[in-house]
Amino acid sequence: MEPFIRNDQYNFISYQTQVLINGYATVNDLSVLQALKGLVQDKVTNLFDKLSPSQQTVLKPIEDIRDTEHAEDYLIGLKSYVIPFPTVNDHAVRKLFPKVKKLKTPDWEDIDFRDISYLGWNDYGQERKYMIAEYNGELKGFRGTFKNSSKKGICTICNTFSSIGFYMSESKGSAQGTFVKKGNYICQDSDECNDKLKNKEKLDDFILRINH
Numbered sequence: 519m520e521p522f523i524r525n526d527q528y529n530f531i532s533y534q535t536q537v538l539i540n541g542y543a544t545v546n547d548l549s550v551l552q553a554l555k556g557l558v559q560d561k562v563t564n565l566f567d568k569l570s571p572s573q574q575t576v577l578k579p580i581e582d583i584r585d586t587e588h589a590e591d592y593l594i595g596l597k598s599y600v601i602p603f604p605t606v607n608d609h610a611v612r613k614l615f616p617k618v619k620k621l622k623t624p625d626w627e628d629i630d631f632r633d634i635s636y637l638g639w640n641d642y643g644q645e646r647k648y649m650i651a652e653y654n655g656e657l658k659g660f661r662g663t664f665k666n667s668s669k670k671g672i673c674t675i676c677n678t679f680s681s682i683g684f685y686m687s688e689s690k691g692s693a694q695g696t697f698v699k700k701g702n703y704i705c706q707d708s709d710e711c712n713d714k715l716k717n718k719e720k721l722d723d724f725i726l727r728i729n730h
């Protein structure tokens with residue numbers, strides 16, 4: 519079977535397994551647990567526009583999860599159905615940032631492309647963050663200034679409380695000499711951000727905003 523689960527959907531499902539584990543750890547009432555199971559099952563199914571019978575079979579065992587061990591087995595099984603982010607390498611990255619002279623590229627050996635919805639990395643020496651994301655079905659590179667914030671806060675992309683920094687895209691305004699500042703607080707560590715991202719719409723909104 520072809521992979522059919524996006525990284526953000528996988529993260530959402532992983533979160534739902536935690537909801538079940540917490541439920542079984544704290545609730546004794548069987549009818550309440552039954553209702554919780556149904557709710558989780560619905561939420562997972564509703565992530566997808568359409569599911570084939572075999573895809574439903576892959577997802578269905580979530581209703582049997584009661585503890586961490588169950589959840590881990592289930593999630594390991596799901597991982598092989600996760601759609602990887604398009605594979606990029608140094609060459610592809612350089613093509614996406616043709617104007618950047620001393621381009622720092624990601625540490626490829628740390629990246630599992632199934633674990634990311636976007637590729638993001640920092641060049642702290644230059645106070646820059648680089649991002650590669652899909653935009654209108656194509657990969658696009660984004661470069662902005664990035665300053666770590668001393669306080670934790672909510673990331674615009676993954677919407678969780680994290681160590682964040684202020685990302686400001688470098689875009690030229692339409693009138694000559696003007697500089698449009700489009701900024702947002704996002705996670706310092708983009709790999710962690712990708713782990714926490716449960717709704718790709720937030721990422722798409724962010725990309726739309728910084729795109730120029």
Ligand SMILES: [Zn+2]
Pocket residue numbers: 673674675676677678680704705710711712714
């Ligand atoms: Zn984030």
